[in-house]
Each structure stands twice: as structure tokens, then as C-alpha cells.
Amino acid sequence: MTPPEPRRRSASAHLAILEATWEEVVEKGYAGLTVEGIAARAGVGKQTVYRWWPSKAAVLLEALNARTAQTSDFPDTGDIAADLAGQITGVAEFLASDGGVVFKALLAGAQSDPELAEDIRRQVIEPRTQACADRLAKAQAAGELRADVDPVDIVELVYAPLYYRLILGTRPISAPDMRHQLDRVLAGLRA
Amino acid sequence: MTPPEPRRRSASAHLAILEATWEEVVEKGYAGLTVEGIAARAGVGKQTVYRWWPSKAAVLLEALNARTAQTSDFPDTGDIAADLAGQITGVAEFLASDGGVVFKALLAGAQSDPELAEDIRRQVIEPRTQACADRLAKAQAAGELRADVDPVDIVELVYAPLYYRLILGTRPISAPDMRHQLDRVLAGLRA
DNA sequence: CATCTTACGAGACGGTCCGGTTCGTCTCTA
DNA sequence: TAGAGACGAACCGGACCGTCTCGTAAGATG
Numbered sequence: 055m056t057p058p059e060p061r062r063r064s065a066s067a068h069l070a071i072l073e074a075t076w077e078e079v080v081e082k083g084y085a086g087l088t089v090e091g092i093a094a095r096a097g098v099g100k101q102t103v104y105r106w107w108p109s110k111a112a113v114l115l116e117a118l119n120a121r122t123a124q125t126s127d128f129p130d131t132g133d134i135a136a137d138l139a140g141q142i143t144g145v146a147e148f149l150a151s152d153g154g155v156v157f158k159a160l161l162a163g164a165q166s167d168p169e170l171a172e173d174i175r176r177q178v179i180e181p182r183t184q185a186c187a188d189r190l191a192k193a194q195a196a197g198e199l200r201a202d203v204d205p206v207d208i209v210e211l212v213y214a215p216l217y218y219r220l221i222l223g224t225r226p227i228s229a230p231d232m233r234h235q236l237d238r239v240l241a242g243l244r245a
Numbered sequence: 246m247t248p249p250e251p252r253r254r255s256a257s258a259h260l261a262i263l264e265a266t267w268e269e270v271v272e273k274g275y276a277g278l279t280v281e282g283i284a285a286r287a288g289v290g291k292q293t294v295y296r297w298w299p300s301k302a303a304v305l306l307e308a309l310n311a312r313t314a315q316t317s318d319f320p321d322t323g324d325i326a327a328d329l330a331g332q333i334t335g336v337a338e339f340l341a342s343d344g345g346v347v348f349k350a351l352l353a354g355a356q357s358d359p360e361l362a363e364d365i366r367r368q369v370i371e372p373r374t375q376a377c378a379d380r381l382a383k384a385q386a387a388g389e390l391r392a393d394v395d396p397v398d399i400v401e402l403v404y405a406p407l408y409y410r411l412i413l414g415t416r417p418i419s420a421p422d423m424r425h426q427l428d429r430v431l432a433g434l435r436a
Numbered sequence: 437c438a439t440c441t442t443a444c445g446a447g448a449c450g451g452t453c454c455g456g457t458t459c460g461t462c463t464c465t466a
Numbered sequence: 467t468a469g470a471g472a473c474g475a476a477c478c479g480g481a482c483c484g485t486c487t488c489g490t491a492a493g494a495t496g
Contacts, residue, residue: 062443062493083357085276090482099445104484161412162353166274171414179413203429210415211429214405221352221412222370223362224401235402238394242433253464253472279454290474295456 058105070096071103072117079114080152084159087114111163111170118156119177122148128185134193135240138212141186142236143229145213149220150227158220183209199243211239254297261287262294263308270305271343275350278305302354302361309347310368313339319376325384326431329403332377333427334420336404340411341418349411374400390434402430 074096079087089110093100107113129137149157164171187205194201199208215235219227265287270278280301284291298304320328340348355362378396385392390399406426410418 058443062441064444064492067444085354085357088482089484093445097445099447100484101446101486102444105443158356162356163276164414165349165353166276175413175415179415183415207426207429210406210409211426214409215401217409217412218401218405221408222366223355224366224370224374235398238398238402238433239430240433242429242431253470255463255472258473280456281454284474288474290472290476291455292457292475293473296472 060106063106064102067096067098067102068106071098071113072120074098075110075113075117076121076152076156079117079159080155084114084163087159109170111160111167112173114156114160114163115170115173115177118153118160121153122178128189130189130192132196134190134196134198135237137189138236138240139233142212142216142232146216146227146229146232149216150229154220154227161221186212194245197245199240200245203243208239208243211243212236255293258287258289258293259297262289262304263311265289266301266304266308267312267343267347270308270350271346274346275305275354278350300358300361302351302358303364305347305351305354306361306364306368309344309351312344313369319380321380321383323387325381325387325389326428328380329427329431330424333403333407333423337407337418337420337423340407341420345411345418352412377403385436388436390431391436394434399430399434402434403427 071092075087075092078091078095082091087110089100089103092098092110092113093103103113107116129140131137148154160170160174164174183206186209190199190205190208193199194205216227216232219225225231262283266278266283269282269286273282278301280291280294283289283301283304284294294301294304298307320331322328339345351361351365355365374397377400381390381396381399384390385396407418407423410416416422
């Protein structure tokens with residue numbers, strides 16, 4: 055879907071497009087995001103966008119991934135409660151900032167674009183879910199947590215309140231709040 | 246926001262518009278929802294839509310409310326676990342059907358429309374949250390649940406997994422699954 | 437170093453789609 | 467019976483998409 059071989063691809067244009075996309079979507083939301091707007095803000099011809107990406111959704115997904123690439127590994131100090139607390143703090147801080155706006159925009163776009171929805175799941179959700187589930191399975195094996203609950207279900211319980219607030223906007227996302235909710239979830243899951 | 250007094254408003258056109266809106270959004274999602282499409286499917290002029298609603302979002306919100314108006318009261322049998330299980334089963338079944346598609350579309354639209362987001366919170370989320378929180382407070386007073394957790398936080402814990410699946414689409418919403426998750430949440434909240 | 441290749445920025449184009457208004461008709465009220 | 471106003475239909479203007487065509491400049495090739 056990115057036909058030419060990127061031998062002489064302009065790195066500066068590439069970066070400028072990702073940056074411009076991020077800013078545009080923060081300002082105008084997914085509905086207001088347009089290839090023309092991206093190109094104009096990046097100081098780039100439209101063709102340069104169309105040459106390398108099949109759709110504005112693909113650009114936005116790459117822009118998000120570019121900012122979260124390094125945060126996929128999961129810590130293991132032997133204390134599952136501390137590890138989860140640390141991880142959820144990081145995610146909460148990310149989603150409470152512009153990252154939340156962009157991620158929410160992406161989810162909104164995915165609602166009428168099944169292909170984008172699938173890409174988000176594969177590239178963003180599943181790797182992190184799997185990493186967290188693996189860590190949880192170790193905690194179960196170590197006797198820290200009940201072993202009769204599917205780790206994937208635990209991931210859901212732990213992160214769901216975060217997305218609840220992100221999407222419904224009932225209350226702002228705050229790291230301390232999310233840690234409290236985590237404590238209550240863990241209270242029912244200890245061995 | 247619905248300027249004329251509705252003395253001679255056509256009841257059939259009103260209903261046809263709500264019905265057409267529901268079907269359109271199920272088929273095409275929020276992004277594909279257009280006043281033209283609504284009017285065409287309802288067999289109505291566009292002006293008839295613009296006369297009574299300020300935006301397509303308002304139409305959609307009313308269409309959703311028209312289908313969920315009666316389900317806002319919360320049961321009280323004296324057994325909080327049973328009451329929550331019954332309630333969450335109903336919501337899960339609703340969100341697993343077309344209702345979920347429409348609600349998701351509405352949330353997607355709210356992402357680039359703060360006014361719509363606020364309306365959804367006021368008209369849809371808050372009344373139900375409040376009803377549930379009231380019931381939970383009674384359960385705390387009766388000694389069924391820990392009293393040191395804000396009932397609104399409990400509502401969040403209980404319903405969050407439902408919205409998690411709705412939005413992320415990781416796994417389908419099923420009533421038995423959601424009841425299992427509810428059990429795990431309650432395990433950490435008993436007095 | 438000279439040449440060739442190809443992405444680049446800029447912008448024009450046909451086309452589609454949709455929001456908002458205008459128009460003439462018809463119905464209901466007074 | 468007269469008039470107000472809601473109705474369905476059709477029209478217009480603007481925005482953006484996706485493609486294309488330039489002249490230019492940067493990188494690849496030998």
C-alpha cells in the first residue's frame with residue numbers, strides 16, 4: 055500500500071507530515087482532518103501524502119505509533135501491584151494529554167472504517183494487552199493473584215475505567231484516581 | 246433550539262425521521278450519516294429536518310432516547326449483586342444489538358462536537374449513573390458493600406468493561422461474560 | 437564530476453457530496 | 467373562507483477528494 059521503494063524518500067517531509075497530522079487532529083478532531091489540511095500545514099504537496107499512505111487514517115495511525123513506540127514493554131519487579139500501578143500511571147498521563155485526544159479521534163474514525171478498527175487492534179491494543187497478560191500470568195504462577203481468572207479478563211478489568219473516562223468524559227483522567235480504581239480491582243483478585 | 250411551536254407539527258414526519266435516522270446510522274455509521282440521507286429515507290424534505298433540529302447529532306440523540314426512555318429506573322430487591330446482574334444483562338443485550346452501533350456512532354460524533362458530548366452526558370449517562378449510584382449507596386448502608394468507596398467509582402468499575410469492549414471491539418459483548426466481570430469487581434467490594 | 441532518475445512543492449482539474457436556502461403547494465386553524 | 471405556516475422538492479455554493487501536470491532539486495549511478 056506504499057508502492058514506491060523508499061530509497062530517496064524525504065525524511066523531513068515524512069516527519070513533517072506526521073507532526074502536522076498530530077497537530078491538525080488535536081485542533082480539529084478526526085472529522086476535521088483532511089489530506090489537504092495536513093499537506094498545507096506540513097508545507098508539502100498533496101501528492102506526497104498520497105504517494106506514501108493509502109488514507110488519512112493510515113497517516114494518523116502512524117503518527118500515533120511514532121509517539122508510543124517505545125512504551126510497549128512491561129516491567130517485572132516481582133510485585134504485580136507496583137508494576138501495574140506504574141504502567142497505568144504512564145498510560146493515564148498519556149491519555150490525559152493530547153495523546154488522549156488523538157487516540158479518541160482514531161477510535162471515532164474506526165467506527166465507520168472496519169479496516170482502521172482492525173489495524174488499531176492489531177498494532178496498538180493487542181501487543182500491549184498481550185504484554186500485560188503475560189506479566190499477569192507470571193503473577194498468577196507466583197501465587198500473587200487468583201489463578202482461576204483469564205489474564206485477558208484481568209487486563210480488561212484493569213484498563214477499562216481508563217477508557218470509560220476517556221470516551222464518556224464523565225470525569226477527567228487522573229493518575230491517582232486510576233490507581234485507586236486499580237487497587238479496588240486487585241482487591242478481588244488476590245490469591 | 247426547536248424554534249417553532251409544534252402546534253401543527255406532522256407526527257408522521259417526526260416519527261419517520263427518527264426511524265430513518267436510526268436505520269441510516271446502523272447501515273453507514275456516524276460519518277456516513279447525512280441530513281440528505283435521513284430526509285430521503287424518511288420521504289421528507291430536508292427543510293423539515295432543519296426546522297425541528299439544529300443538527301444531525303440532535304436527531305440521532307433523540308432517536309436513541311426514543312428507544313431507551315423506559316429503562317432508566319433501577320430495581321431494588323435487597324440483593325445488590327442480583328440487581329446489578331440483572332441490570333448489566335439488559336444493558337449488555339442492548340449494546341450487543343443495533344443499540345450498540347448507534348451509541349458508538351453517537352460517541353464518535355461527540356468527539357468533534359463538545360456540545361453533543363455534553364448532551365449525551367446529561368441526557369443519557371448521568372441519569373443512569375445516578376440511579377445506579379443511589380442503589381449502591383443503599384447497599385452500602387445495608388452493609389452489603391464496603392462503605393469507603395464512592396458509589397460513582399463503583400458504577401465506573403461495574404460498567405467500564407462493557408464500554409471497553411464496545412469501543413475497542415476486542416471481544417464481542419456477551420451478557421454472561423459481563424456478569425463474570427461483575428462478579429470479580431464485587432469480590433473486592435464486599436463489606 | 438557529469439548525468440540521469442525520481443521524489444518533491446505547488447497548484448489546477450473534474451467530480452462528488454452535503455449544508456443551508458428558496459419555492460410553490462397543501463393542510464390546518466381561526 | 468382566508469391566511470399562516472409546515473410540507474416535499476429542487477437549487478446553489480462551497481469544501482474536499484483523488485489525479486494530474488508542471489518545473490525544480492536532491493540523490494543515485496558510473
